[in-house]
Amino acid sequence: MSMIRFIPVTQITDPLTLSIGLSGGSGTGKTYTSLLMARGIAEVVTGKSGAQIGYVDTENRRALHYKAAFPEMVHFDMKAVDDAGKMIGFGPERWIEVIDAAEGAGLPVVILDSFSHAWEGVGGVLDLHAQTLDRLTRGDDSKKDARSQLAWAEVKPRYRRLIDRIVRAKTNIVICTRAKPVMQDLKTKQNARPTKTRRKDVPWDPAADGDLMFEMTTMVILDPSAPGCPVHQIKVADQFKALLDPRRPMGIDTGRAMAEWARGQGEAQKQKEVLDEARSIARTGTEPFRAWYRDNPQHRALAQTIIVELQQIAADADAFAARADDDPFGLPPTEDAEVDPRTCTDAEMMAQIEREAKAATEAGLAAEDRAHG
The missing domain is CATH 1.20.5 (Single alpha-helices involved in coiled-coils or other helix-helix interfaces)
Structure with missing residues (x-):
């Protein structure tokens, strides 16, 4: 007998959980910002101030610098060695165990800092890949290129189980990762080698896998020029566009507002509908969009959060309309044609x-x- 059961959404009242990614180099305010946001999340989830904040610390107990400011923090010193001095590393299974423990303790939110150890630390994914590759090639470097994918085939499923555990967590999670400067093209002032985790316009490369970044509810990269501010927005849904201002540091109110959205409260959905409307108007051209912007002063601040996108949509619509008026097929001239x-x-x-x-x-x-x- 099938165990599959479809449930009407009106009967689903469990709140969603958040997975928030903060990445940045040294001095960008990851630790302090994560604690502030976690405090706001915990207050909404529990309905009271001073609710506990779980903190998984791989950075030699760095979070304890803030213990006076955050007495509600409950701390776990996650080291690469156990109490007996045995090397245990930061493999995927350990992180799954940590999340299990946070849920078991009933923590409303837990911070993982720095989760980069799961990727590039001792026993992390890159280390596991290197160990597996050595085993498959038996030390023969000439075989490494051919067998690298085989090594990934063994390691990646373990990491994917960890990512799936994060996504399905019943507690809210704030994940902090390190970021490193990316080589810039001196002519274009953009990244020389963009990838799926390294956009042209973002001069930082998170020490994490792209699978993690795009599974987050929200993923931002902080910049030393503006500590705590979501300067580089890798994944920010419309519901959070107005909330995550690149010019304003994230804090308790940010966490509180995101948690209220997860509980089905707040104005996030209405804000998304406004942005969808703005995009729809922009697709008809610049003049209609200007009229909409002029006639809806209450929406201007929200529209400004994606104004560059809206301007581009309107410009593209204008260009298409001009081309369509000239030629219904919109065919560009061929370079070698004698006749246009x-x-x-x-x-x-x-x-x-x-x-x-x-x-x-x-x-x-x-x-x-x-x-x-």
């Missing part, structure tokens, strides 16, 4: 077709002559 097909007369077009056909025939006959000597 968008402006020529029927007679000119037929003459051009005849010339091209004659040239093709002559070229074919010449090729046959060469083939037969």
Whole structure:
């Protein structure tokens, strides 16, 4: 008998959980910002101030610098060695155990700092891959390129189980990762080697896998120029556009507002609907969008959070409309055409077709002559 049961959404009242990714280099305020946001989340989840905040610390107990400011913190010193001095590392299974423990303790929110150890630390994914590759090649470096994918096939499923555990956690999670500067192209002032985790316009590369980054509810990269501010927004849904201002540090109110959204409260959905409306108007062109912006002063601040996107949508709509008026097929001119097909007369077009056909025939006959000597 099937155990599959579809449930009407009106009967689903359990709150969603948040998984928030904060990445940044040294001095960007990851630890302090994560604690502030966690405090706001915990207050909403429990309905009281001073609710406990779980903190998993891989950074030599760095979070304890803030114990006076955050007495509600409950701390776990996650070290690479156990109490007996045995190396245990930061493998995926340990992090799953940590999340299990946080849920078992009933913590409303837990901070993982720094989760980069799960990727590049001792016993982390990169280390596991290197160990597996050594085993598969038995130390023969000439075989490493050929067997690298085999090594990943063994390691990645373990990491994916960890990512799935984070996504399905019944507690809210704030994940802090390190970020490193990316080599810049001196001419374009953008990244020299963009990847799925390294956008052209973001000069930082998180020490984490792309699978993690895009599974987060929200993922931002902090910048030393503005500690605590969500300067580089890697994944920010419309519901949080107004909340995450690149010019304003995130804090308790940020965590509180995100937690209220997760509980189905707050104004996040209405804000998304406004942004969807703004995009829809922008797709009709610049002038209609200007009129909408002028006639809806109550929405201007929200629209400003995606104003560059809206301007581009409107400009694209204007360009398409101009091209459509000129040619219903929107065909661009060909570089080698003697006649522009968008402006020529029927007679000119037929003459051009005849010339091209004659040239093709002559070229074919010449090729046959060469083939037969």
